[in-house]
Every structure is written in structure tokens, then in C-alpha cells.
Amino acid sequence: MRTSRPVALAALVPAVALALTACSSDTASDDAGESTSAAACTAEDLPTLTDGTLTVGASDPFEPWYVGEPTSGEGFESALIYAVADELGYAADDVVWESVTFEQIVSPAIKPFDVAAYQTTITEERRSAVDFSSPYLTTHQGVIVADDGDFASASALADLEGARVGVTASQTSLDAAESAWGDAVEVVPFSAAGDGMTALTSGTIDAMVMDVDQGVAASTVYFPDTSIVGTLPDVGEPEQLGLVLDKDSGLTACVSEAVDTLDENGTLDALRDEWLDSDEIPELS
Template sequence: MRTRGALAALAPVVLLALTACSAGGTDADDAATPGATDAAACEPGALPTLTDGTLTVGAGEPYEPWYVGEPTSGEGFESALVYAVADRLGYAAEDVVWETVTFEQIVSPAIKPFDLAAYQTSITPERAEAVDFSSPYLTSRQGVIVADSGEFSDAASLADLEGARVGVTAAQTSLDAVEAAWGDAVEVVPFSAAGDGMTALSSGTVDAMVMDVDQGVAASTVYFPDTQVVGTLPAVGEPEQLGLVLDKDSALTACVSDAVDSLDEDGTLDALRTEWLKSDDVPELS
């Protein structure tokens, strides 16, 4: 979403399309099973990466709040997370190489052109059959975005949005969350990409848009400033969690999970969430 000049108007549509959360139950305990770690195997220089001495990281086109500027900037939640993980694994910032990939490349069973990928990928048992996940680094929620000047701009509860036309990204988590929250009380309008839905919201074609709340906060404050996040939807089933993605049965999975766990235990993950994600104060609608 970071283009300049004549391309700026296209950024929200193109890059909001790159959301990676999907429909289906999530169970981090079942899906992310890194296994026991041999401490010596995780020592700096011992990891069998694609290129000796280098950690290759897969990511899509950068957009906030996950990447601020290019991934190499170290700014944005996932960019900062990757460099923190790399540091725990013994890699200096200059030893991290970024590879631009599609979401399909990340979750497919094909051999990966990266050692790990950071692309807002939800941990699901289905995906865990094709790829490895690290320990989760973020629990996600679904946010509700409305137009500042729309009929539902003052919505403060689920009931306040009954009768609305609600946009979702087809086949993603938002669809299940909307159906669970409202049933037939709203009209669901699917879009192939979140950016298309946000454009429709700004033009009045839909009354609300539902997507990952952290992405929604960035969309409403940076890319579509005529909109606002009014709340989050109640969780459906198991909490939706994001993990770093590795090749199936990767020799790196346990070490990467250990690095994520250590960042969680010492408060680094909390600090990164506070710095880059602005959704802590968004209330849950009831």
C-alpha cells in the first residue's frame, strides 16, 4: 500500500487484496507442533538455511501495519518481528534476505523459495498438512469498518448494524464471523479482495466492511480516511492465530518456534504489538 504520486490511489485496492486469513477452524495446539529442540542445532551458524549464513524470508507486497515501507526497513509489525527472530537465531540484519512471494506459494505444499515467511498467515489444521507453522505470534480479531458519513457511523452494537449490507472477503475468516454474529439480519456482500470492499464502502455500495482488525485500523487511518473501525466481532470457534510459515518438516521449525516463544516470554512481542498495532482499544460489539 505504499506507492506515491499517480499510483497512490490504486494502493488500497491492490495491496488490501493481499490479506492472508482464511475461513475454517483454527487450533494452534494441533496445527503448530514444532517439537523438541536440540539447543546445539539452533546455535548461530548451525541452521541449515537455503543459503549458508543467510536467512531468506518470504513476504508479499508491503502494506501497513505489517510492513512500513519495504520489508528491509525493519518497520511495521511483521518486518520488526522477522528481524527480532533473526537476531535470536544469530543472524545480523544484513544477513536477512527478502523474497517476494504470493500467498499461494506460502501455503502450497511446493518447495519454498524461503526459509520462513511472514505474511499474516492463519494457522489451520488444513494448512498444517502442507506446511509447518511456528508458534503463534498474534491472535487476530475481525473488525467492523463503516463510513464516517454513512447511515451506520454511530453503530455501537451488533443490533445497530442489522439491515446493513456488510462486505467480506470471500472464503476468508470474516465470512464465518459475520454469519455467526448476525445470521440473516444483514446482507452479506462478498468481494474477491479486501481493497475492493473498502472502495465499495467509501462509495456507499456497502454499509460496512469486515476484515482483520489490525489491517482495518491501518486501512481506515492511512488508506481510506473517510472510514472508521467501530468494533470487533465475537470470536468464532478457536482463536485465530498467525504463525510464521516454513516448508513442511523443515529442520528450522523448532528453532524458529523457540525464537518466537522467547520473544513472547521476555515481552518483546507485546512491545511490538503496542508499537505497530493500534487495535487494543477497539471494543468487541455485542
């Protein structure tokens, strides 16, 4: 369903919608696209799917990335998109949202959107299929435990040895867990982070690894009887998130320029301060 901002809803997404789609194991890097003159980076000149409209792809919304529906302008990525749109010369009413799957976002198929904002880690493998904007966030993998579980007091990697640790299959959390513990824990893959969190609260697993900012929301909004005990050491280069566009899109350079401007003028820092709350979480060693 395509929606535009005036029909924003207030309902929050159920916890099961916590699908960790952001991450993968390859080295992160930005994709600025082909050079484009500043004069061409205006709404009337951009080659969007619909003239005068910026169509944005996103999957199931959940905090802290989206508060309510994407059209709300609340939540880190919703606010980011409207800020990018403003830099490009689009009014808020010119932003239209398209509900898509994560596979649609990262696959090489032609996209039903101009740009997607859905916690997508920039990787070399994905860059062979899609374009990325300049990165808008550097993130880490957090470790969540049950408040009444055997590992509630863990403060170091060694404290979790022997635990059953949930991860999202084939994504950054899997590589981060294997790198941190090796064979000292049993890694249990799940198709979605929400499934892992449900297993954690039921006692099926002892800990869950996911993007730390998503984990903050999971442990405070959706699963309040859990807590983040720390983050895992990075595997290779730091994990960075970027907006996704069609491969060789004529929009990539302009979207990257908009993200760069938001970084330089302090808007990205302000959005992080407003919507993300992971700066004080320590790294486990």
C-alpha cells in the same frame, strides 16, 4: 525479486494492496515442529536455503505489518522477522526477502523461502500443508463503516442488521460475519480487502469486515473517511497468526523457540505496543 535490508525504500504501498490474506475458518493451533536441541538453533547450523542467510517470504507490504518495504525493519512483521533472525544468530544483512504470493505461502509446494511472515492464520487445514511457528499474535475481526454512511453510529450487532457487509471470500471474515449476523445482513465477498474498502467508500456496501489491526491502518492511512465501530465475536478458538515454513521443515522448532523467547522476554508485547493499535476497540454484542 530478492532484496536485502540495505536497499530499503520509503514509499508506502497503495491502498489497493490491502489484500486480507491472514484468515481462515479452522481452529487455530501452534505447530512447534520436531524437537531440536538449543545448540542446533544457531545460524551456522540451521538448514536454510542458502548457508548463512535467512530467506523470508512476504507478499505486498502494507501497514501496520510493513512500513515501506519489508527490508525497512519497520512495521510489526518486519520488526518481528529481524527480532527472530537476531535470536537465531543472523545479522540484519543476512536476512533476504523474497516476494511471493499468498498461495505460495500456504500451498504444499516447496517454498522459495525459509520462513514467511504475512498475517497467516494458524489452522488445522493449513497445517496439513505447511508448518507454523508458535503463534505471535492473537487477533480479531473488525467492522469498518463509512463516516457518512447510514451505519456510522452502529455500536451493536443489531445496529447493522439490514446492511450489506463486505468480507474477504473464503477467509475468517466470512465465517465471523455469518456467525455474528446469520441472515440479518447481506454478506458480499471480495477477493481482497482493498476491493471491499473501495466498495465501502463508494457506497456499494455498508460495512467491511477484516483483521482489526489491518482495519485500523485501512481507516486511518488508506481510507481516512472510514472508522472501525467494533470487533466481531470469535468463531471457535481465538484467531492466531504464525510464521509459515515448509511442511516438516528442519527450521520449525528453532523458529518457534525464537518466537517463544520473544514472547517470554517481552519483545512481542513491545512490538504490539509500537505497531498495533486495536486494544481499545470494543467487541460488538
